[in-house]
Amino acid sequence: MxxxxxxxxxxxxxxxxxxxxxxxxxxxxxxxxxxxxxxxxxxxxxxxxxxxxxxxxxxxxxxxxxxxxxxxxxxxxxxxxxxxxxxxxxxxxxxxxxxxxxxxxxxxxxxxxxxxxxxxxxxxxxxxxxxxxxxxxxxxxxxxxxxxxxxxxxxxxxxxxxxxxxxxxxxxxxxxxxxxxxxxLPCNLRAFDTTLSMGVLYHRRSPMDHLRELRETLRPGGQLVLETLVIDGELGDCLVPEGRYAKMRNVWFLPSCATLESWLRKSGFDHPRTVDLDTTALEEQRRTDWMRYESLADFLDPDDSTKTIEGHPAPKRAVLVANAP
CATH class of the missing domain: 3.40.50 (Rossmann fold)
Structure with a gap:
């Protein structure tokens, strides 16, 4: 099949x-x-x-x-x-x-x-x-x-x-x-009209390398749609969890939206902008009969849902768009 x-x-x-x-x-x-x-x-x-x-x-x-x-x-x-x-x-x-x-x-x-x-x-x-x-x-x-x-x-x-x-x-x-x-993927492919990367960036040890890889998939003028975990903050702000984040071992960088837009510009993208910002709700990510392991409710502080169980800011996700040069 x-x-x-x-x-x-x-x-x-x-x-x-x-x-x-x-x-x-x-x-x-x-x-x-x-x-x-x-x-x-x-x-x-x-x-x-x-x-x-x-x-x-x-x-x-x-x-x-x-x-x-x-x-x-x-x-x-x-x-x-x-x-x-x-x-x-x-x-x-x-x-x-x-x-x-x-x-x-x-x-x-x-x-x-x-x-x-x-x-x-x-x-x-x-x-x-x-x-x-x-x-x-x-x-x-x-x-x-x-x-x-x-x-x-x-x-x-x-x-x-x-x-x-x-x-x-x-x-x-x-x-x-x-x-x-x-x-x-082959380097500098420049083949796709639209590339999406959703829920990937924070798992990459080198976010700048991932952004470069994404840019190389796109034809000139092609659109990137990037969705990732972010934190509130100003230009330059970025959370680098020393241990786990929401019980995940492989979370490396959670930038502010302004910082992420700056990373996109530095990676060669044109006109990066944040188009959506949303705190992940318990109704959006949860345990079900078709996924019986731990989920978001188990990753948050039971006494303060604005924080993860480790004390970090609770998951907030942003959508950014940009275009390849």
Missing amino acids: IDYTRLYADIQHIPALRPWLATLPEQVATGLSPHRWGDLPDWRAALEALPHVQPGAIELAREVSAGAAQEISPAQRQQLEAALRALHPWRKGPWSLFDLQIDTEWRSDWKWDRIAPHLEPLEDRLVLDVGCGNGYHCWRLLGAGARQVIGIDPSAKYVAQFYAMKKYLGHDRRVDLLPLGIEA
Whole structure:
């Protein structure tokens, strides 16, 4: 079910991406190696266990959904749910398949509603989604009119979740998720019309290198959409947690919005600006039946929700946009 044949054929017709074919198949094979992911055979088995049903309707613009309850039998519904639950935890969504609601940890549709008004028109655009998780926003980008969407995320489980959805949302649609990090892309690619990096920057030891990598993915004039954790503050302010942040080990830099805009300018972007600032609500990130591990409520001070359990400012997320020179 995980098959990139059509993507490789498409890349042959995209001059800026074509040189990537020299390394991409080997990179994909490495990213999906069972030696790297011991549970990969189980995830592939879950994909094979999905019932073969063709949905009557697919919706990508207002939500991500396929099919109606009456289109599958009770036995098929049970089969569908069991296969999808074998891919737990589901972090990004929500999804609906034949009225089976996958209530994910994140209400990623809320984040989409915050970024969508600030996207340049997507019609006929080639889009890259960096660190896309299971690809929820890739489908929303396609539903908003993008010509082709490529998501990258190094987690093979997210790739499996994506292909579980693609089985019903359409294998012929030009949207793909590659098991790669941004460092796997050729240097100075300059191929994409729009690049998104959401929830990635604070995990990078060198944020300036990540911003440079993002700039190199974009054609001249292409749009960057950057979403990340920030703190309140002035130009130059930046939190560098010495230990964990909200129980996460790999959080390195949380700048103020003014500082982040300065970083974007220093990285060569034109006209960087903050277009949204939002404190993450307990209703947006929470434990569910489809993600049964700890979530935001467990990461905050039980006596003061404005602070993390370590005493840092509680998660606040900003959306910034800029253009490549």
